[in-house]
Amino acid sequence: MGDGGRLSRRDLFRVTGAAGAGLALGAGGYAALSGAADARDSGDEAAALAGLQTVAFRDVHQAGIATAQQEHLHFAALDLVTEEVLEVRDLLRAWTEAAERMTRGRPAGEENHSEFLPPEDTGEAFDLSPARLTLTFGFGPSFFGEEDEDRFGLGAARPAALAPLPPLTGDVLDEARSDGDLCVQACADDPQVAFHAVRNLVRISRGLAVVRWSQLGFGRTASTSRTQATPRNLMGVKDGTNNIKAEDADLMDRHVWVPEGEGPSWMAGGTYLVARRIRMLIEVWDRVSLGEQEASIGRHKYSGAPIGKEDEFDPVDLEAKSENGEPLIAEDAHVRLARHSDEEKILRRGYSFTDGFDAERGQLDAGLFFISFQRDPHKQFVPLQQRLAANDRLNEYIRHTASALLACPPGAREGGYVGERLFDRI
C-alpha cells in the first residue's frame, strides 16, 4: 500500500497484475462489484480496493456516461491535421489501447529503457490510484466534413442528430473554445490522473491532430447514481437532484442510448454529448438577496427543497400557490422552465470550472461546464435550452460562452477500438 493506506498504481500491479482488469467495474459502475466483494470475502482487501477504483473501459456503452460521476474533469477537443482516413483509424486504435491501459491504472505504453527515446508514458500518474478514470470519445460535426468536401469519405455515415446546434438566444460563443473534430472527456477522482490521461492521448496524436481547446473541471455538478449525495454548484445550490440516475436503466434506454435502427448503425448503443461552457456572473449573484436567488432557481438554497417544501426530494409541484394565489415556484424559475416533457429528458453530468479572474475587470471567470448526454440533442437539449434562453430568470446571472456537440459511439468490443463500425466501409 502507498502512504496513508491509499492504494497506488504500483500496489495495484503488485497485487492484481493483469487480473486487476477482471475486477474492473462495468460502465454502469456496478457490474463487477460482486467480483470486488468476492475478493474482499477471500481476504484480498487490496484486490477488492483495486476493483473499486477501476472502471472497465470496454463495455456495451462507453464508460464515463452512466458511471457514477467522478469529482474531476479534463475535457479536450482536437482538430485533425491528417487527411488520411487510415491514419485516423490508426489513431483511434492507438487511443483505445492507451485508454484501456490507463483506466486500469497502467502506463499509457510499455516501459522502455532506451536512453535515446522518450518514455512511453509521461510518468506523473505512476504512483497514483486509477481513481476510477474513464475516457469517453466523441466525433464532432466537422469530422464528417462539409457537403461539398467529404474530407475522409465518411460523409454518408454522418448522423442527422449530429447536425450543428442552431443559434440559441443569448449565446456569446467563443469559436476558439467551441466544437472540434474529436473529443475526449477524462473523468477521475484525482485531477492528476485525468490530466495525465489527456496529456498522453494528445502526445499519441502528435502529427495527426492538434488540440483546439480544453477545459478543466473540478467538483461535479450532478449526481448520476443513487449512491451519491447531490453536490452544489458555484451558485452554492444543490444541483442534480432531479437528474436521471444510472440505476434507472429504462430511463437510460429511453433517453440516453441510441437504439438499433435509429440513425446510422455505427451509433447504436452510443449517445450524443452536448457541452456548454456557462460562465456565472458570480459577483452579481453574490450581491442579490437569498429570496431572489431561491426564486431564480425555484428551490431553497440550504435544503435544496422545491420552494414551499421541506425536503430536497419532495416533488416539484408547479401548481402550488401561496396564500395570496401567487405560484410558489415563479413563472420564470429555472426548475419550472427546465421541467421537461418526457421526450426532453437528459442526463446531466457537468462540472464546476474556473479559469481564474478575467484581465479586463478582475472578475471571476468561473461557472458550470454543462455536459449532457441524450439520444437526440435536437429533440431534447435544443427545445429545453430554447425555453431556458427565452425566459429563465437565471439568464441575468449566466452567459453561455462556448458550445460543442459530439457523437459518442458505443463502447469498444474486446479486441476492437472505439468507433470502429464507422470505418466498416473504408
Ligand SMILES: C=CC1=C(C)c2cc3[nH]c(cc4nc(cc5[nH]c(cc1n2)c(C)c5CCC(=O)O)C(CCC(=O)O)=C4C)c(C)c3C=C
Ligand atoms: C438545457 C439544459 C440546462 C442548462 C443549460 C442548465 C443550466 C444550469 N442549471 C443550473 C442549476 C440547476 N438546474 C437544476 C435543474 C435542472 N436543470 C436542467 C437543465 C439545464 N440546466 C434540468 C433538466 C433540470 C431538472 C428540472 C426538473 O426536472 O426538476 C437545478 C435544480 C436541482 C436539480 O434538479 O438538478 C439547479 C440548481 C445552473 C446554475 C445552470 C447554468 C449555469
Ligand SMILES: [Fe+2]
Ligand atoms: Fe439546470
